Amino acid sequence: SCPAKKAPAVDADFWQQLVGLGRILFPKLLTKELALLCLHSLALVSRTFLSIYVAGLDGKIVKTIVEKKPRSFVLKLVKWLLVAIPATFVNSMIRYLECKLALAFRTRLVDHAYRTYFTDQTYYKVSNMDGRLENPDQSLTEDIMMFSQSIAHLYSNLTKPILDVMLTSYTLIQTATSRGANPTGPTLLAGLVVYATARVLRAFSPRFGKLVAEEAQRKGYLRYIHSRIIANAEEIAFYRGHRVEMNQLQKSYKSLAAQMNLILSKRLWYIMLEQFLMKYVWSGSGLVMVAVPIITATGFADNESEDGHKQVSLVSERTEAFTTARNLLAAGADAIERIMSSYKEITELAGYTARVHNLFSVFDEVQRGIYKRSTVDQEIETDCTKVKHGLHIEGPLEQKGQVIDVDVGIVCENVPIITPNGEVVISSLNFKVDEGMHLLITGPNGCGKSSLFRILSGLWPVYGGLLYKPPPQHMFYIPQRPYMSVGTLRDQVIYPDSVEDMNEKEYTDLDLEHILDIVHLNQIVQREGGWDAVTDWKDVLSGGEKQRMGMARMFYHKPKYALLDECTSAVSIDVEGKIFQTAKDSGISLLSITHRPSLWKYHTHLLQFDGEGGWRFEQLDTATRLSLAEEKQRLESQLAGVPQMQQRLNELCRVLGEDSVLRTTRIEE
Numbered sequence: 070s071c072p073a074k075k076a077p078a079v080d081a082d083f084w085q086q087l088v089g090l091g092r093i094l095f096p097k098l099l100t101k102e103l104a105l106l107c108l109h110s111l112a113l114v115s116r117t118f119l120s121i122y123v124a125g126l127d128g129k130i131v132k133t134i135v136e137k138k139p140r141s142f143v144l145k146l147v148k149w150l151l152v153a154i155p156a157t158f159v160n161s162m163i164r165y166l167e168c169k170l171a172l173a174f175r176t177r178l179v180d181h182a183y184r185t186y187f188t189d190q191t192y193y194k195v196s197n198m199d200g201r202l203e204n205p206d207q208s209l210t211e212d213i214m215m216f217s218q219s220i221a222h223l224y225s226n227l228t229k230p231i232l233d234v235m236l237t238s239y240t241l242i243q244t245a246t247s248r249g250a251n252p253t254g255p256t257l258l259a260g261l262v263v264y265a266t267a268r269v270l271r272a273f274s275p276r277f278g279k280l281v282a283e284e285a286q287r288k289g290y291l292r293y294i295h296s297r298i299i300a301n302a303e304e305i306a307f308y309r310g311h312r313v314e315m316n317q318l319q320k321s322y323k324s325l326a327a328q329m330n331l332i333l334s335k336r337l338w339y340i341m342l343e344q345f346l347m348k349y350v351w352s353g354s355g356l357v358m359v360a361v362p363i364i365t366a367t368g369f370a371d372n373e374s375e376d377g378h379k380q381v382s383l384v385s386e387r388t389e390a391f392t393t394a395r396n397l398l399a400a401g402a403d404a405i406e407r408i409m410s411s412y413k414e415i416t417e418l419a420g421y422t423a424r425v426h427n428l429f430s431v432f433d434e435v436q437r438g439i440y441k442r443s444t445v446d447q448e449i450e451t452d453c454t455k456v457k458h459g460l461h462i463e464g465p466l467e468q469k470g471q472v473i474d475v476d477v478g479i480v481c482e483n484v485p486i487i488t489p490n491g492e493v494v495i496s497s498l499n500f501k502v503d504e505g506m507h508l509l510i511t512g513p514n515g516c517g518k519s520s521l522f523r524i525l526s527g528l529w530p531v532y533g534g535l536l537y538k539p540p541p542q543h544m545f546y547i548p549q550r551p552y553m554s555v556g557t558l559r560d561q562v563i564y565p566d567s568v569e570d571m572n573e574k575e576y577t578d579l580d581l582e583h584i585l586d587i588v589h590l591n592q593i594v595q596r597e598g599g600w601d602a603v604t605d606w607k608d609v610l611s612g613g614e615k616q617r618m619g620m621a622r623m624f625y626h627k628p629k630y631a632l633l634d635e636c637t638s639a640v641s642i643d644v645e646g647k648i649f650q651t652a653k654d655s656g657i658s659l660l661s662i663t664h665r666p667s668l669w670k671y672h673t674h675l676l677q678f679d680g681e682g683g684w685r686f687e688q689l690d691t692a693t694r695l696s697l698a699e700e701k702q703r704l705e706s707q708l709a710g711v712p713q714m715q716q717r718l719n720e721l722c723r724v725l726g727e728d729s730v731l732r733t734t735r736i737e738e
Contacts, residue, residue: 079278079412083419086426090216093181093429094174102173106224109166113229116159117236123152163225171221178213178425185432193528194435198489200442201431206296207289208428215285216421223418226411230404262354266346270412273342275335277413282420284332287325294321339413438468438530442490466491470531474540477504479525479630479660483534486517486524493682494520497534500676500686502630507659509669509689512678518662522546522632525660545628547636551619553606558597561606562621576625584624587651588617589644613639620648624655633661642667666698 094102126149133142186192186209195202202208298305298314305314434441470484479502486495494517502508510518523529525538526546538544554564562581563571578600585591593614594600610618616639623631631652637645642665649671652659661672675689 079415079419083422086422090178090422090426090429094177096177102170102177105166105170105173109163109170109225110228112159112162112166113225114232116156116163117229117232119152119156119159121236123149123156126152163229167221167225170224171218174221175214175217178217179209182209182213182428182432185429185436189436190528191432191435194440195431198440198529199431199435202428203286204289204293205428207285207292208424211288212285212421212424212428216418216425219414219418219421223411223414226407226414230407230411234404234408258354262351266350269346270339270343273339274412274416275339277332277335277416278419278423280328280332280335280420281417282424284325284328285420285424287321287328291318291321291325294318440466440489440530466530466532468530468532470533470536472527472531472536472538475537476539477629478502478537479539480537481534482536484524484531484536485533486520487529487532488520489529495678495682495684498684502658502660502674504629504658506674507653507672508661508674508676509672510660510662510676510678511664512684513680516678516680518678519634522634522660522662525632539629543629544632545623545626545630546632547619547623547634549616549635549638550612551615551622551636553610553615553618556603557600558594558602558606559600561618563625564622566625581625584621587624588621588648590614590617590621611639613641616640617644617648620652623652623657627655628657630658630660633659633663635662635664637663637668638665646671666694669694 126145130142130145130149133139133145186195186205192205195205294314294317298318305311466487481498481500483497483499485493485497487493494515498521500508510521512518520529524531524536526544527541552564554560556564559568559571559578559581562584563576566574581600582591582594585594593610597604597609607615616637619636637648640648645665646667649659649668653671659672661668669689670691672689672691674687675694676684676686678684
């Protein structure tokens with residue numbers, strides 16, 4: 070059995086993954102992200118020093134109250150209010166820079182992800198050739214956003230508290246020492262309480278990393294179910310399949326809600342324990358830590374021989390020291406609490422880090438031709454030179470084939486056709502298409518016709534043999550259902566070029582109108598409101614118009630070879646014939662999958678699959694093939710009535726009580 074997938078945790082793998090993502094966030098020394106990080110750090114340091122200053126000022130204000138000095142109290146209060154202006158600005162700046170840093174991290178990751186996603190057709194291979202990323206859209210949007218926000222927030226939640234602890238501890242120790250108190254006892258008590266709290270929380274902490282990663286996965290699946298319903302709304306409506314789809318949605322949502330409830334329930338008891346330890350146990354320990362130095366300090370000792378004024382002064386100084394120490398200790402305790410609470414956030418960050426790192430590692434492996442059809446793939450090496458039709462190959466396939474770009478011609482030498490699921494459709498294919506040849510490809514469904522086009526287009530790898538073919542820019546694939554992009558009518562004709570590319574090729578709108586004339590689409594320019602009209606072309610154009618738009622793109626790009634996959638099945642025969650003849654006259658070599666006999670005459674050679682792994686490649690004799698096809702249809706129509714005629718003969722024999730040499734059943738005795 071396959072080993073279980075390792076749950077995200079704060080371990081060596083997490084730190085390695087974080088360092089790997091850090092190289093993407095900071096690709097060089099001087100970056101915008103580093104500048105924001107430095108500004109953020111400066112704001113955090115400033116806030117710590119302001120907190121210490123305000124704590125001391127609070128003590129002085131309390132001292133003026135004890136000493137009953139209203140003038141001094143008012144001055145200190147005004148000073149306190151004036152300090153609040155930069156303090157609130159720094160607080161606001163910390164939140165602002167944290168959000169800016171998260172956005173900068175997200176922008177850097179998204180830029181890198183999009184570049185990788187759209188390189189070497191990774192977007193296709195991730196979904197069709199590889200099975201590790203169930204919902205790439207979830208990882209590209211939600212996971213990257215959550216990772217960026219989490220790491221920026223965690224930096225803020227760790228840097229300032231650590232600095233707060235260091236500076237407040239130093240200030241407290243210095244104050245205690247200057248007054249003649251021994252800080253060793255309170256310091257040891259603080260260390261012991263913090264250590265015990267950390268051990269207890271660590272022991273009872275749920276595995277938030279695994280829980281959050283599972284929640285993100287279920288969110289992605291729910292979004293995927295929604296997107297499927299939107300994409301297939303018409304088919305679902307025709308079938309009246311709303312109950313099935315609603316059940317799937319409800320099941321997916323209930324699964325997500327159950328996971329969220331599980332996280333909430335675990336957080337309830339964990340936060341209860343956390344608050345008890347950090348609020349009440351720490352507060353009690355803090356009172357002891359503040360009281361002991363003040364009680365034992367020689368600088369604050371009472372002297373019965375001193376006058377009353379001196380006694381009041383000592384009381385006010387003790388009050389000032391207590392207030393300052395109390396505020397500093399509260400700030401330090403809050404800082405330690407945030408540091409310890411951050412462990413929960415770190416474990417959640419481990420979940421986001423694992424998902425984002427997995428996204429980039431899958432992209433990288435897919436670009437290098439490493440495909441895994443499941444999360445945990447079997448380590449089996451397959452010799453692609455010994456594959457047979459009908460065989461299902463388990464485990465990763467070794468790509469032993471070679472693809473060689475040539476200027477003219479397409480040559481397949483012992484190339485197997487193997488699906489992404491590991492099923493061998495054709496064990497070894499050999500054919501050659503020279504310049505000026507037009508290849509007709511026929512065969513039953515599932516025999517490998519469209520699979521061959523995927524290999525020629527570079528979507529599927531070549532697992533064996535040699536494939537000589539022109540570069541991708543000289544080959545143009547037109548499917549049965551052409552893709553309609555978002556944009557203007559002009560964008561539909563020139564896709565995937567932009568208007569700038571069109572201008573560089575010195576095409577004008579008049580040239581595009583001539584192309585639409587060839588495919589009998591010239592009426593839609595006026596009908597839709599001109600070349601700059603923007604609409605949902607997928608719904609506006611009919612099936613036949615979309616197919617003719619696909620052919621118009623072929624005439625615009627003028628490739629050397631056109632791969633036509635049933636691309637005119639919804640176009641009338643007369644228009645279809647004119648389009649094919651014009652393509653031939655334009656010097657485009659056609660490789661066509663079609664079931665229409667009317668198109669055979671536009672081809673010179675035949676590649677025929679039998680659906681059992683066999684094939685034959687030969688010159689096409691259109692006249693002979695048409696006569697054979699007509700004879701086949703004639704025989705089919707004649708034989709279609711044979712079963713009914715045989716049944717009637719049997720009935721007549723029974724009624725007449727006679728026998729016949731052509732009868733298939735005997736009369737019962």
